[in-house]
Amino acid sequence: MDAAPTTTVGTDQPAAGEPPVLEARGIVKRFGHVEALRGADFTVGKGEVVALIGDNGAGKSTLIKTLSGVHPPDEGEIRVGGRPVHFATPVDARRAGVETVYQDLAVADDLSVAANLYLGREILRSGPLGRLGLLDKRAMRQGAAAALAELGVRIPRVTTPIAMLSGGQRQCVAVARAIIWATNVVILDEPTAALGVVQTGRVLDVVRRARDAGMSVVLVSHNMPQVLEIADRVEVLRLGRRAARLRADEVTTDDLVAAMTGSTGAERDER
Amino acid sequence: MSAAEATAEPQGGALNDWLRERISHALSEFTAATALVVLFIALSFASPYFLTADNLFNIGAQTAVIAIIATAQTMVIITRGIDLSVGSVAALAGVAGAMVVRDLGFPLLAATAVAIGVGALAGLLNGLLVTVARIPPFIATLGTMSVGRGLVFIMTGAVGVYGLPRSFQLLGNGEIIGIPFAVVITAVVAVGVAFLLSQTRFGQYTYAMGSNLEAARRSGIGVGRHLTYVYVLAGVLVGLGGMIAASRVNSGQPNYGISLELDVIAAAVIGGASLFGGQGRIVGTIIGAFLIALVRNGAVLLDISIHYQQVIVGLIIWAAVYFDQYRRRRLESRG
Numbered sequence: 215m216d217a218a219p220t221t222t223v224g225t226d227q228p229a230a231g232e233p234p235v236l237e238a239r240g241i242v243k244r245f246g247h248v249e250a251l252r253g254a255d256f257t258v259g260k261g262e263v264v265a266l267i268g269d270n271g272a273g274k275s276t277l278i279k280t281l282s283g284v285h286p287p288d289e290g291e292i293r294v295g296g297r298p299v300h301f302a303t304p305v306d307a308r309r310a311g312v313e314t315v316y317q318d319l320a321v322a323d324d325l326s327v328a329a330n331l332y333l334g335r336e337i338l339r340s341g342p343l344g345r346l347g348l349l350d351k352r353a354m355r356q357g358a359a360a361a362l363a364e365l366g367v368r369i370p371r372v373t374t375p376i377a378m379l380s381g382g383q384r385q386c387v388a389v390a391r392a393i394i395w396a397t398n399v400v401i402l403d404e405p406t407a408a409l410g411v412v413q414t415g416r417v418l419d420v421v422r423r424a425r426d427a428g429m430s431v432v433l434v435s436h437n438m439p440q441v442l443e444i445a446d447r448v449e450v451l452r453l454g455r456r457a458a459r460l461r462a463d464e465v466t467t468d469d470l471v472a473a474m475t476g477s478t479g480a481e482r483d484e485r
Numbered sequence: 486m487s488a489a490e491a492t493a494e495p496q497g498g499a500l501n502d503w504l505r506e507r508i509s510h511a512l513s514e515f516t517a518a519t520a521l522v523v524l525f526i527a528l529s530f531a532s533p534y535f536l537t538a539d540n541l542f543n544i545g546a547q548t549a550v551i552a553i554i555a556t557a558q559t560m561v562i563i564t565r566g567i568d569l570s571v572g573s574v575a576a577l578a579g580v581a582g583a584m585v586v587r588d589l590g591f592p593l594l595a596a597t598a599v600a601i602g603v604g605a606l607a608g609l610l611n612g613l614l615v616t617v618a619r620i621p622p623f624i625a626t627l628g629t630m631s632v633g634r635g636l637v638f639i640m641t642g643a644v645g646v647y648g649l650p651r652s653f654q655l656l657g658n659g660e661i662i663g664i665p666f667a668v669v670i671t672a673v674v675a676v677g678v679a680f681l682l683s684q685t686r687f688g689q690y691t692y693a694m695g696s697n698l699e700a701a702r703r704s705g706i707g708v709g710r711h712l713t714y715v716y717v718l719a720g721v722l723v724g725l726g727g728m729i730a731a732s733r734v735n736s737g738q739p740n741y742g743i744s745l746e747l748d749v750i751a752a753a754v755i756g757g758a759s760l761f762g763g764q765g766r767i768v769g770t771i772i773g774a775f776l777i778a779l780v781r782n783g784a785v786l787l788d789i790s791i792h793y794q795q796v797i798v799g800l801i802i803w804a805a806v807y808f809d810q811y812r813r814r815r816l817e818s819r820g
Contacts, residue, residue: 304703304705305705308705316703318699320697320699320700320703320704321697321700322692322693322696322697322700322701322763323696323697323763324692324695324696324762324763324764325689325692325693325696325763329689329693333689333693333700333701333704333706334701334704334705334706335704335705336686336689338686346685347685347686347687348684348685348686349684349685349686349689351684
């Protein structure tokens with residue numbers, strides 16, 4: 215935790231010296247007497263998919279919530295693009311370009327796909343009507359359709375209420391929503407946990423497309439083969455600290471499990 | 486589902502989806518409208534008085550009060566709340582409006598403003614109880630119902646406010662080319678609120694909060710403030726409705742509106758508003774209000790006692806909520 219090197223993140227990183235898109239240093243978070251994070255570090259570079267893994271209780275959820283502004287850290291520092299930031303609320307994190315898709319699918323079932331994509335960021339009519347709060351529904355429909363097409367998300371129509379979509383389609387909409395608005399990082403907390411094989415593939419396709427477009431992605435997952443399939447790098451959390459940083463193409467699922475449980479005895483060093 | 490998903494959506498599938506979506510949206514409204522027409526025809530045959538001009542005028546004015554207050558209730562229900570205080574607040578507003586005319590000589594317009602102000606204050610109280618004190622809407626408005634009823638009895642000494650000028654009757658009994666003035670007001674209110682809910686950001690947030698409060702909050706919507714606005718606006722409409730009700734009987738009645746909440750909740754739910762939040766449209770609520778007013782009117786014409794009316798309204802509420810549950814389950818089982 216002390217003096218975590220920031221320049222040796224990975225070989226496919228942009229020019230050395232360019233700061234990571236999102237970085238957490240020495241994060242401590244206590245809930246009463248329980249120390250959920252004990253000086254955790256975490257790094258995401260531009261355009262990379264970083265998987266965050268760890269055993270139950272390792273602090274993954276807490277770290278994610280810290281990075282997305284739900285739980286402000288007790289100690290430590292979060293940097294976006296090298297600049298220290300303070301996320302007191304999720305809105306602060308979103309303003310800094312960090313969008314999060316939570317496990318419990320934060321979409322409004324009764325609203326249409328388009329309305330969900332623009333929730334809290336509605337396009338209003340121009341002129342005095344807009345100042346009265348009049349929605350420009352056509353612009354939102356068109357914008358939503360274009361954005362979803364770009365990400366390869368297939369849904370019947372953008373005016374369909376979310377409740378009428380399949381689980382996979384819903385998750386794709388939720389992920390797309392985050393990607394559309396994020397300017398720096400998208401954090402996905404177990405995005406495929408409740409999905410079947412085909413639907414999982416759909417969601418991962420969306421993630422790849424976003425990465426290819428230069429977006430940075432943090433993926434929390436328990437699914438080790440999936441992690442190795444989609445991630446560029448893996449950061450392992452154990453007992454509230456970063457236990458290892460691994461390149462996905464150099465390790466096996468056994469290595470990941472060993473790092474998570476600490477069964478190798480020796481902690482893998484970063485690089 | 487996943488097999489169907491893997492194939493590209495054919496044109497016919499999309500059209501089917503579109504139809505199903507439309508139908509499920511309008512199903513309860515269509516059902517309610519059908520029931521309304523059937524009841525209307527049945528009453529025309531059952532009672533010779535039903536189709537008289539006087540009675541139709543009466544139904545119009547009666548519907549107006551229920552419809553305006555049910556419109557308020559619908560907004561609250563969409564947010565996944567409920568307002569049990571509407572009857573007390575309507576009585577309080579009507580009595581306040583009548584008192585300022587009788588005791589202070591206020592003109593009608595100013596008295597109406599006072600009634601609306603009373604409603605708005607009650608709505609603000611409800612809103613703050615729900616958002617700041619975090620009392621569930623059911624309990625918060627139950628308290629307001631009791632406090633409001635108590636206040637109106639204290640203010641009046643449990644005696645009606647009489648001795649009002651004839652002009653006081655304008656809102657409730659006046660007419661414009663044969664159409665009750667109250668109906669015109671109702672139409673303006675209904676169109677205004679329907680527009681607000683369907684076309685503005687305010688409406689979008691209202692549905693979003695009722696559908697998934699946490700999602701709304703994470704989307705950066707100021708849910709506390711917005712929810713308070715909804716209760717205040719509902720209070721404004723309840724105040725207006727209370728004033729019209731007082732105007733109809735040319736007096737302020739402290740016991741007006743007891744169990745009115747049942748009628749307006751029934752109207753909203755019959756019209757498709759879901760007590761689980763996120764759903765409801767004013768068109769449906771107006772149809773529901775008409776239906777309830779017809780039931781009341783028909784019961785009077787057919788000499789069915791008020792006690793049976795209570796039973797009938799209760800049965801209607803059960804049926805409407807059961808239907809809502811059933812529809813939700815079917816919709817969700819598709820996912």
